[in-house]
Amino acid sequence: MALTTDLAMRTALSGMCAKCSNSLRRQGRLPNGILQATQQRQLHTRRRSLVVRAKSFPPSLARPGHSLPTKRSSxxxxxxxxxxxxxxxxxxxxxxxxxxxxxxxxxxxxxxxxxxxxxxxxxxxxxxxxxxxxxxxxxxxxxxxxxxxxxxxxxxxxxxxxxxxxxxxxxxxxxxxxxxxxxxxxxxxxxxxxFPEFEYAGPQIDEALVNMTSWDTFLYTRGFQAINDDRSMRQATRLLTYPVTVASMLHELSPYNIQKGGRLTVEGLKSFSALRYTLHPPRSGGGQDVKGLRIEAPPVRLFILGARAESSLPRDVWTQLAHLFPEAKFHLIFIGPESMANRDDEFPLPPRTATNPFGAIVEDRVWPTMKISTIVDYYHTIHKTGYFHPYDPYFDCFVLFHPGLGHPASSHEWEETIPLLLETKAPIIATGYTQEDMERDIDWVNKTAAGEFDILMEPGENKFRSLRWDLNDMDPQDISAGNWGIWAFRGKRYVVGQAVEDLADTNHPVFFLQIRGNPQG
Structure with missing residues (x-):
């Protein structure tokens, strides 16, 4: 009987983490023999995982005369x-x-x-x-x-x-x-x-829901180590603001809704519901054997345009996005002339070839469900070639972190890009350093694309903005916070409708096509 009980406990604990098994041991509910066997199995699993990931490191980053880039600490x-x-x-x-x-x-x-x-x-x-x-x-x-x-x-x-x-x-x-x-x-x-605040939480368990009401509730429900110091919180949110800002818009538990004060518009509900349908798929019953094979949706493509510092964030920061959507796949595409900033250890760039026409740097093993590509070029140049065509509102989303659409020094760089983004009909998420910066961008879009776009979310303060303030070295009076404000828009959709109108002189209906500016679905 004792042998049977011991075997049952070993089987039940086969997938238990070290933290949980140690907790049971402290409560006196786990014999030391079983604990030792469980910990050895966990250590073997971790070592095997490291070996597999090392073997699968993308060879495109290993160039002659250059060592593989080491993991960056946050x-x-x-x-x-x-x-x-x-x-x-x-x-x-x-x-x-x-x-x-x-x-x-x-x-x-x-x-x-x-x-x-x-x-x-x-x-x-x-x-x-x-x-x-x-x-x-x-x-x-x-x-x-x-x-x-x-x-x-x-x-x-x-x-x-x-x-x-x-x-x-x-x-x-x-x-x-x-x-x-x-x-x-x-x-x-x-x-x-x-810096314990730069130690990030791992995958989210299915039984634990994420609360996206604020930074405090998010970090707590995601299992981060407790941050009790305001300064440490400011340091941590300065990096996490990038993936969490995107997640707060796309997650089914998003704090932005269509209710009063939620800032999401009817058109925004339509667009983001399409993405959420892809990011939160129903259970398929699939498995790792042949009988468990199931058709899977393609990855959701996040085009991060005008990328600068966000493209060189430590990859464990961006994997937070994958942890929040464990059933979905992501392909992050950083595009912009400054997208290789702070990545000097990875130069020179790959040559442009027939199979890699834009010299993209591809990181294919960031996480099992996440792939990252970086392209040093303007988006409108790539768009005109049809390289990423076709676009699908269920699988594509554009993100502009502090784009400076209306800033005199950078607005000319977006004149060709914005009309092409509106043509895709995919949602566009944009942030701003300050309220003035965000309103200047909105005015510029209103001026250059009047009547050609719909607001998906009303502009306002970002719930997951950086809590740390930054100083402009060119003007110490200019103080801003990363991703302080957020809003979203999309190219206006025109649908073909059918209506019936009785003619005054006949009893027969006449069918005609009516172009309506109010989009459907």
């Missing part, structure tokens, strides 16, 4: 993203931990006198390029001048002189606290501490 990438390199946490398996440079109570320093060389270089860049915002420089009373004086409260160069800072102090107070927060966050990122 902390080291975050340092480059926020303005320079620095010391990152030691990767797993490294015996030497990074040296702690700054303590938790020693994060505020003047940019010019900072103990971090990267921040001192950043201060020099700001002083060389940023202009003093004092009104005298705009009225002509004083010639324009670069900033040179650092506010003692925020430690960032903001005015050309102490006199101008004191004279305009009330205006500076509006952003002084935020600038100090940016200062401390920058030093924290380079302090050499260990």
């Amino acid at each position: 902390s080291s990438f975050a340092q480059r993203l926020f303005g320079g390199g620095g010391q990152a946490s030691a990767p797993s398996g490294n015996a030497t931990a990074p040296k702690r440079v700054l303590g938790a109570d020693d994060l505020f320093h003047s940019f010019t006198d900072s103990p971090i060389p990267e921040i001192r270089r950043r201060a020099a860049f700001i002083k060389q390029h940023a202009s003093c915002p004092h009104p005298d420089h705009h009225t002509g009373a004083t010639a324009p001048a670069h900033v040179n004086f650092e506010c003692p409260d925020c430690g960032i160069p903001v005015y050309c002189s102490k006199e101008h800072w004191a004279d305009d102090y009330e205006a500076h107070l509006e952003i002084c606290d935020t600038l100090r927060q940016i200062n401390e966050d920058d030093h924290d990122l380079r302090s050499g501490r260990f």
Whole structure:
């Protein structure tokens, strides 16, 4: 009887994780012998998984004279993203931990006198390029001048002189606290501490629903480690905002709905319901044997246009998208002339050949259900060749992170692209750094494509925006947050309808075609 019970427990625990088995052992409900056997089996499974993934690493990234790119830690990438390199946490398996440079109570320093060389270089860049915002420089009373004086409260160069800072102090107070927060966050990122907030949750179990009401409920229901510090939360959300913003629009439990205050329009419900139908397929009863073979839907293609920093995010950040949709497949396609930014270790780019006409870098083993392609080119150039044709609203979606559609410096780059996007009839999700940035983009689209698009979601603040504020080194007065605002639109659909109209002089109906601007389905 004891042998039978022991065998039954071993069988039941064959798929149990180490965390659950240890929990049972602490409660005295799991014999040590079974625990040891279970842990050995789990260790063997993990090792075998690592070997399989290593063998399946895409050979296209291994070029003569270049080693395969090493896995990037999220902390080291975050340092480059926020303005320079620095010391990152030691990767797993490294015996030497990074040296702690700054303590938790020693994060505020003047940019010019900072103990971090990267921040001192950043201060020099700001002083060389940023202009003093004092009104005298705009009225002509004083010639324009670069900033040179650092506010003692925020430690960032903001005015050309102490006199101008004191004279305009009330205006500076509006952003002084935020600038100090940016200062401390920058030093924290380079302090050499260990960053537990960059340890991400794994696959989502079927029995646990994700709550997308806010960052707190999302991280809790996804099984992330508890983040009890505001600064750590800001650091974590700065990277996670990219995949979670997309997921919050496409998930069946999206916080954006058609109810009052939900901001989703009727047309938006039609478009996103089509994508959700694909991303949340019903159980097919398929398996790994021949009898379990089932027809599967093609992957959902997310075209991320004008890609910059988001294309070089650590891949475990983007796999969060795959964890939220475990039954679906994804193909992320980063397109843009700057899509290889921060990826110097992967140069030179693959040659353009007949099988790879745009020199795409393909990462085919990011996750079993996720593939990533990066193309350094303008989207309208690719679209005109029909390379990604045909487009299907059930499987395609465009994402524009801070595109600058209406910005004078970048709007010309979108003049050819936006009409082509509207032709596909696929939803287009766009974000903005600030409300002003987002409204400027909307005005530009209204001006260039008036009457040719439908709003899918009314513009407003993004529930999953970055909680960390960023500083524009060219203008310290310009403070923004990653993906602060979000809205969505799509090319207007025209359908052919049939109506019956009685003629005054006959009793026979006349069938005619009517073009209606109000889309159907």
